[in-house]
Amino acid sequence: MDPKSVLNFANDEGVKFVDLRFTDLPGSWQHISFPISQLTEDSFTEGFGFDASSIRGWANISESDMLLVPDPSRFWIDPFFEEPTLCLFADAIDPITHTGYVYDPRSVAERAEDYLRSTGVADVAYFGPEAEFFVFDHVSFRNEPHHAFFRFESEEGNWTSDNPDENLGFRIRTKEGYVPVPPFDTLQDLRSEIALNLEAVGISPECHHHEVASGGQCEIDFRFASMVTTADNLMLFKYIVRNTALQYGKSATFMPKPLYGDNGSGMHCHQSLWKNGQPLFGGDQYADLSEMALYYIGGLLKHAPAIIAFAAPTTNSYKRLVPGYEAPVNLAYSARNRSAAIRIPMFSKNPKAKRLEFRPPDPSCNPYLAMSAMLMAGLDGVLNKIHPGEPLEKDIYEMSDDEKLHIPHLPASLEDALDALEADHEFLLKGGVFTEALIARHIEYKRKREVNALRLRPHPIEFQLYFDV
Template identity: 40%
Template sequence: MSKLTKEDVLQQAKEMNVKFIRLQFTDILGIIKNVAITVEQLEEALDGEIMFDGSSIDGFTRIQESDMYLKPDYDTFTVFPWRPKVGGAVARLICDVYTTDGKPFVGGPRNILRKVLQEAEEMGYTMYVGPEPEFFLFEKGDNGEPTTITNDQGGYFDLGPSDLGQDTRRDIVLALEKMGFDVEASHHEVAPGQHEIDFKYSDALTAADNIATFRFVTKAIANEHDLHATFMPKPIFSEAGSGMHMNQSLFKGKENAFYDPDDRLGLSQIAYYYIGGLIKHAKGMTALTNPTINSYKRLVPGYEAPVYIAWSASNRSALVRIPDAQGLGTRVELRNPDPAANPYLATAVMLKAGLDGIKNKIEPPKEVVDNIYDMSECAKEDACIDSLPGDINIAVQYLLRDEVIKEALGEHILNRFVEAKQIEWDVYRTQVHQWELDQYLKIF
């Protein structure tokens, strides 16, 4: 239930001198789309009467069933603080997509997450998520095109003058806070030009909205500094890629259902079952949590990204880590997602996997306390430690075998997502890449 009413939004728009409103939603790949209206149409929009052509959005509808409605979530109303106020401010509302018969559109990623959240609610749980998205800041070329030239040579937790991106990062944080974010921390990451901004955990739907908002705000503010921000998982060879660790917990009312003070790690049986579900469905989820060909250039040993399907409270080489927090802060951290993921679909499949673990009482494997990167192949086999898929094509095959994850997505999104990934893979595998020319052209 929205905290804000229609009247609240109309009043805020008036007080803030809003002239334009962007009605935002995401496509299946997680790209933000929007329909812009003037404030004179706001009341009509708040009543869910703004229509758009769904056939123009990849994966949405067929031509003969193109009309769709945008129903705004009143609580997402906010003004873009970086836009000039001359002539009126610009605001946005995040919308759910509905069909002409008044039903939630099965191809709307936000609707998919709502559906799985409803399943959790029926089991008595509310999901909370704390994301840790990373990104790169690159210089622009003479014609304004993005390059892969970083604007600094800083490292982990560096500050100026090594961290030349700190002013941009500061302005991103300030913009996010003005838009209602509760930013917990921001810092330079491991690679040159790489940064991380963490915002406080929130209910899963708000967290997914925040991730989507964070990405376009970061790009907009970086552009103001004549920089290009990218959430591409692995833009630079030999440097660490960008991840988006997802801290997850389930609450029953005001109590953290993952916490048990009598357990060695402070975890309840529900938490262990949830971990069991994440481990069981790790391969089936990967196409959603790591959805691009480039995602798998990050998921290789040696660059801090998790490759091995295991869990641990003590080392960061495992896929699932248990941060050292107790009580309300008890949580499970999934470390393989990257910031190119559609936040609604990624959150939906993670929750669906965890709920399956709870429903079917799936015990996780034994905790792995050793650094998996240092273990021999024999030792990994003895410990039954499997690996994530090595590329998006293999990940899609695992997705198609996982009935639980397929159920979370629904037939419409599943079919169109798989089709998009198969086309992407086919184009990639038939291209002649620069590496091949460098490696073979002179030799053969």
């Protein structure tokens, strides 16, 4: 779409405000609204000035002036605002250099797509994420020096309340179910409403269902697209899920591991490369893959410890990425085997359907940075012909400890993942996609604001373990 089409749409719909959406470094959506009269054709080149100094991970106060330039290729009417409001994705532009701001995640992803085309390897990378989430009936938490707790409630919860009078509310238990029908699945109507809201903003849902964990875990898949479009879709998807749940009086969370002793929420990322409208991952190698696809896998496996600092970027992520549980921490690839970090789906022999699935990421990630890191790792494998070795056909969870010792694995904590990123990030700097400054800012932010925040606080389980030592 061009700017004129956006303005015509706004006029036809009686829009009163324009809302610009952008993403901070940790991956949360931000927005600024203007009267629609301020949106002109020139706005799509000149942008809107704003103060970026208070955005997490962005500018210092000494360099706070920034431009938000709306992208005319994607627009929608917000389904939750009372006044008709036109929404647009926006890129943060440095007003001095007039280039994508170094800490703007969306600009990183756009540079990654430019780099892909510059290599001649392919002209588009398709991504399809499966972002799982929980829906709770009530959530509360608090952290004080002398007092800390979290509590959530769900009528699907596979647990018992401390108050016997409340147990009537915990009557539906789905721990042993994956895709149960109602009444065990209590969230069918909510997921259907989410799917309708997704369609209204231009996202094509493909299927939705209950997930394995108790407490209202869900999955809603939407159609794959090019990388930046998919990252845009994921930000909008999370917004739609949270606000639709709120309308139902519930709280949705993409936190990877809110429940102890139950499955966490992952975000398996399907990906493939295409050129001139033709798929490049189908072939006559293992699992009907091409040699290029194997090299791409080799790059992902080689750089996975560094990638995971973006793709599983919270301390909570590593309560999901635990050996022997539901998440694959061992760096191997396999056809159909869901215990491997990389799975090659075998639903179809059609080359257009041939792709790989990278399983360690979770939905707490900043999708622009995580997907860009995956693409850059895969391209490094292709350009340097990094073969992934032999596939692993065994169920890793059933292997002996001695056999597992020979399989490399992911970092066991966010701190270890940040160390891995610090040691291995040259592949991210190619084409100016990532910068040393952004990587250093990400590492510093995560260490100071998240790793230390958890490391320095006593945990309730420590009182159970150590109070009487």
